[in-house]
Amino acid sequence: MGNERRVCGQVRRRHRCACSLGEVYSKRYLVLIADPKFIRSGADVAPQGGGGLSPPHPLQVKKLRRKSSTGLMLLLLLVAAFPIVVSVTAADRHDGSFVLVGPPPWVGGGGDDDTTYPWQDDDPETPWGIERVFNGQYYGDQYTTSVQVAILDTGVDLDHPDLAANIVWAVDATGGRSADDKNGHGTHCAGTIGAVRDNAGVVGMYANVEIYAIKVLGNGGRGDWADLVNGIYLACQGPDGVEGTADDADVISMSLGGSSAPQEVHDAIIHAYNLGIVIVAAAGNEGDGDASTDEISYPAAYPEVIAVGATDKDDTIASFSNSGPYIEVAAPGVNIYSTYKGGGYDTLSGTSMACPHVAGLVALIIAVHGKMPVGTFDDTGQETVRGYLHSTALDLGPSGWDPAYGYGLVQA
Numbered sequence: 085m086g087n088e089r090r091v092c093g094q095v096r097r098r099h100r101c102a103c104s105l106g107e108v109y110s111k112r113y114l115v116l117i118a119d120p121k122f123i124r125s126g127a128d129v130a131p132q133g134g135g136g137l138s139p140p141h142p143l144q145v146k147k148l149r150r151k152s153s154t155g156l157m158l159l160l161l162l163v164a165a166f167p168i169v170v171s172v173t174a175a176d177r178h179d180g181s182f183v184l185v186g187p188p189p190w191v192g193g194g195g196d197d198d199t200t201y202p203w204q205d206d207d208p209e210t211p212w213g214i215e216r217v218f219n220g221q222y223y224g225d226q227y228t229t230s231v232q233v234a235i236l237d238t239g240v241d242l243d244h245p246d247l248a249a250n251i252v253w254a255v256d257a258t259g260g261r262s263a264d265d266k267n268g269h270g271t272h273c274a275g276t277i278g279a280v281r282d283n284a285g286v287v288g289m290y291a292n293v294e295i296y297a298i299k300v301l302g303n304g305g306r307g308d309w310a311d312l313v314n315g316i317y318l319a320c321q322g323p324d325g326v327e328g329t330a331d332d333a334d335v336i337s338m339s340l341g342g343s344s345a346p347q348e349v350h351d352a353i354i355h356a357y358n359l360g361i362v363i364v365a366a367a368g369n370e371g372d373g374d375a376s377t378d379e380i381s382y383p384a385a386y387p388e389v390i391a392v393g394a395t396d397k398d399d400t401i402a403s404f405s406n407s408g409p410y411i412e413v414a415a416p417g418v419n420i421y422s423t424y425k426g427g428g429y430d431t432l433s434g435t436s437m438a439c440p441h442v443a444g445l446v447a448l449i450i451a452v453h454g455k456m457p458v459g460t461f462d463d464t465g466q467e468t469v470r471g472y473l474h475s476t477a478l479d480l481g482p483s484g485w486d487p488a489y490g491y492g493l494v495q496a
């Protein structure tokens with residue numbers, strides 16, 4: 085664990101490196117890249133670090149600069165430890181929009197460590213989080229049953245060599261013309277769910293999954309609730325445009341959220357749930373490191389939705405992971421390596437990264453056991469998908485269900 089941390093207490097002023105800020109700062113300083121509308125200069129931000137950082141404390145945004153070549157805003161923050169990630173607190177999500185549940189992508193990732201864990205295997209294509217869920221006995225490439233997972237996100241890199249073979253439908257629910265991912269977040273989630281087994285790059289939870297890439301978020305990682313609602317109904321219909329046929333999505337994966345949502349979102353969720361679609365969402369990254377305080381994010385907090393918290397390599401809940409009565413299960417979400425835009429790969433942290441582990445696992449459960457009822461939050465038997473997840477989870481933290489880990493770390 086200690087090897088995961090890189091400490092850097094130094095502070096360098098921006099003017100010393102007027103060009104290529106991201107490159108210069110990526111290894112040493114936190115650079116938050118965000119939608120300018122989403123960030124206010126001087127706004128309080130809460131650090132959401134991975135890797136066993138000390139309890140969060142408020143940071144102040146020190147500078148707000150526009151990087152003219154890309155139009156992105158770069159915020160330089162004083163940090164005492166690395167890796168560390170920030171996002172704007174829920175209070176700043178003030179209007180009718182929702183955002184990625186996850187730290188904004190940052191360059192370079194959080195490093196690796198040389199600790200040997202009992203669940204590790206020697207397959208270089210299997211990222212640690214997937215190994216952890218499989219306990220080192222990966223079998224996500226042993227089934228070929230047709231299972232469709234709709235990824236409602238920034239789109240997916242449609243010609244990514246580790247994904248293209250599994251993408252069977254791509255649609256832009258935001259009114260644009262393409263679901264090709266210009267952000268990277270949706271592509272990252274897609275790789276965890278279902279990157280192909282080809283002895284290159286990464287392999288997903290269910291390597292033969294059928295991916296529906298449904299773009300509901302703009303390239304900056306922000307979206308309108310109405311587009312999410314559109315995306316949910318599109319997933320219910322599948323590519324033939326008709327509900328109740330074989331190509332309807334089996335699973336909906338949503339690594340996004342907001343502190344409040346209009347009724348139409350819940351209506352769409354209930355509609356999908358009543359069709360038998362398993363709905364999985366990131367729990368949210370507004371966690372304060374205290375399991376006794378609740379942080380709420382929608383759609384995760386709806387009772388029809390499986391809310392997923394994020395754990396690290398030591399099975400410890402990430403300090404940024406929301407806690408509350410709606411937390412259902414936990415999955416790996418710190419320093420997750422997966423596919424990225426432009427045919428690339430990157431390491432990201434967030435409950436956004438935990439959610440697709442569960443969505444992919446649900447697809448695999450359906451592939452192995454056939455369709456089951458979705459079930460409820462309270463199910464403990466294996467006749468429903470949710471009961472199956474609950475009863476097979478590795479109980480962590482306080483004994484039994486608890487508001488940080490839910491029923492525990494999901495296990496394949």
Ligand SMILES: [Ca+2]
Nearest residue numbers: 280282284286
């Ligand atoms: Ca691969």
Ligand SMILES: [Ca+2]
Nearest residue numbers: 321322326329
């Ligand atoms: Ca259909």
Ligand SMILES: [Ca+2]
Nearest residue numbers: 372374377407
């Ligand atoms: Ca809390």
Ligand SMILES: [Ca+2]
Nearest residue numbers: 480481482484
């Ligand atoms: Ca527990």
